[in-house]
Amino acid sequence: MNKRVLSFFVIAFLTGCQMRVLNPKSDTADTLTNLIYLSFGIMMLVLIVVFVLFVYFLRKFRERGKAKFNIPPDEKENKWLEITWTIVPVLLLAILAVPTVKATYDLTSKVSGSAGGSKGDAMIVEVVGQQYNWKFTYENGKESYDELVLPVDQEVQFRLTSNDVIHSFWIPNLSGKIDVLPGEMTKLSFEPREEGTYQGKCAEFCGAEHTLMRFETKVMSQQSFENWVQEE
């Protein structure tokens, strides 16, 4: 078999079971994954109830034999039933809304928090998106293109802006998206927890080669990072 195809099946098997979004490698991504599982669980509950009723009613009340010509009597609505399927969804949504709001506040204050002053020990990386590449500038002025290098276990804060149209910065394993707007600065922060190489992508359609606007994120040990960032 073609080597490429073989390697694909290996990769497909590995990633097939652990989709990037559900395989978090940072604190932020962790929170998001938990939220996704929670909402998925609650929604499965709803789905199952509907499916069971659907199949049951369909099998039980499908016309057959002589019953075909029956005229079923009109029924009065049952108040309790109607109340049930109003209140129960509200409760389920409330259960979902609480962690939603909490996570939204936690993560969003990291995203566009007050001037980023509070996080004293966060490393700052400036990000500039432009058709169709990414520029990363580190604290010491070092620049890299389409390659983001980060130390493990170190909180990093990104300050992002665009030179042209709107882009969106996304590293599925490490955090959700934040849009990158011209003339404005947005923020994002997370703390990578595992060394490795992760895909980064532009998620907002930005023109002809939006597809190719990707970058690679290398999370390495603090020591290797120091060496890399000092390198000319």
Next chain:
Amino acid sequence: MNGMNVPFIGEVPSDIVVSWIVTILLGAALFWWLTTRRKWPLVWDYMTTTDNRKIGTMYILLSMVFFIRGGIDAMFIRTQLAIPENDFWVFQSQKYNEVFTTHGTVMIFFVSMPLLIGLMNIAVPLQLGANDLAFPYLNAISFWLFVAGGVIFNMAFFFNAAPNAGWTSYAPLATDTFTTGPNNNYYIFGLQVSGLGTIFTAINMIVTIFRLRAPGMKMTRMPLFSWATLITSFLIMIAFPVLTIALLLLMFDRIYGTSFFLGEYGDPVYWQHLFWIFGHPEVYILILPAFGIFSDVISTFSRKRVYGYTSMVVAIALIGLLGFMVWAHHMFTVGLGALANSIFAITTMLIAVPTGIKVFNWLFTMRKGVVRITTPMLFSLGFIPTFVIGGVTGVMLAVAAADYQYHDSYFVVAHFHYTMIGGTILGAFAGIYYWYPKMTGKMLDEKLGKWHFWLFIIGFHLTFMPQHFAGLNGMPRRVYTYTWEDGVFLLNFVSTIGAFLMGASMLFVAWNLYKTHRLTDPVGADPWDGRTLEWTVGSPAPEHPFQPVPQINSIDAYWYSKVERKRLPESEEARPSPIAIQTVAPVLLAGVLIVMSVGFIYGWVWMQIIGGIAALGFFIYRVFNDERKAVYRKEEES
């Protein structure tokens, strides 16, 4: 880069050359067919009509043509994405962008909207016991504005200038700084012209529903499709003007050098607000009429009154209202702040409650009924689980923080196809099979209809279920390729197979149409054993069908009259009768607006002036040629 390898034939990409040839051949074949079959008088009759049934039928016919167009785009998308690092024909880079932009825009504005509006045209007056829409002339104008918009938008491709900024046309990409050329001007004018027609339809529906209901048909006795139409019309009246304004501002940015969406004083995020203040209500405009169709169909084929009529109406109204309070859920990643994101997350989740109420009411309509599985019912049954899947992923997307992951990924593509195909398109198919006798006097073949359904629904889930996982594995939307390492090959491959199954299912529709019209006899007034007034008039529905007008004493009055083996009582009360005429003015107006739009699209001032003056001329002509004046004068005299 790929963009450099586009195979050119002369100046123009080969796909466009092919489409020229195909269009010329098909056009010639159509011309020949119309001529040898002596169909031109019929064509002329339809072109000049103001009759609601004929206009509705034309809406549906043309939507199906656009459905084929948008569907072919979908096949190109899916073929290009079938395997990693693919190079199918010309569909990479900007070409791919043009394809998904036309696909999305056509499907929303020139397929889903007119399919529903067509069904409203046919069914709503009949359900109410009205003889036509309140303003038949305006209705013809609406339809021909839709035609004009559709022509303008579709013309772009033939002149190698298809829009390329997505159906959302986000600034600043859509401004002339970043997308030069006429491409996105076509988007602006296509939507502007057809949107105007949509607003007129909404006015027409509202007045018809308020003024022309049969005696005794209180609001609380209206069939649910009519209710849905009423509420949808209000949504249109509020949402579409916002689109009009957004498009106007974008046009000024593109053509006259203003900077609403860019630069020191402008802001690209303004566009997103305007677009989604229109756009979110728009998705409810697309779903509510489908809900109405399902309610009527499920009730008819369960031989039972719809369960929870009052809560059904309240739920539609609530969904409509909440629909205006959720637009920023499309903008969670823009950085509006935690408070805004939390509020919009909660309002969005709330919409699930009235939607859930509707689902349970449908289920309980079937309970204790006698459920007959006909083709329209099959589409309605397919809708319930499919739409509920789209609904629950909707709630997942409402979780603002989690949406940072889903946003703009294939998860979203899967979600909105589950709602739009699972809701609107299945609803439109259900409606077409259900009301086909009222349109044409014939009944579509049930067996072929079922083939259509099963292929379509299986193909649908095969296409879109895997896309959830592609999104979770990090595949962004609007990309024309992916790599082997991305690990989304199998998912995409299955998706492509499903898409071709859906395409194949449409062949059964073509076969069905042919078979029905060639080989079957006309049916009577009430082939489905229906419940509402449309089944009391002949098939196809004649012009001015309710003479005399029936007297209505309950919900589903026709059904209860059948149960009691009595005839519907006739009413003495008169209702204002809309006046039908034959006129080419709407067609000519459409032509003039096309000319004017092309003038703006290409910046030809002389053409703008000619088109503008001619359009103004129509208003003056209309002032002096109102067919209603003579009638009113006569009434006053007598």
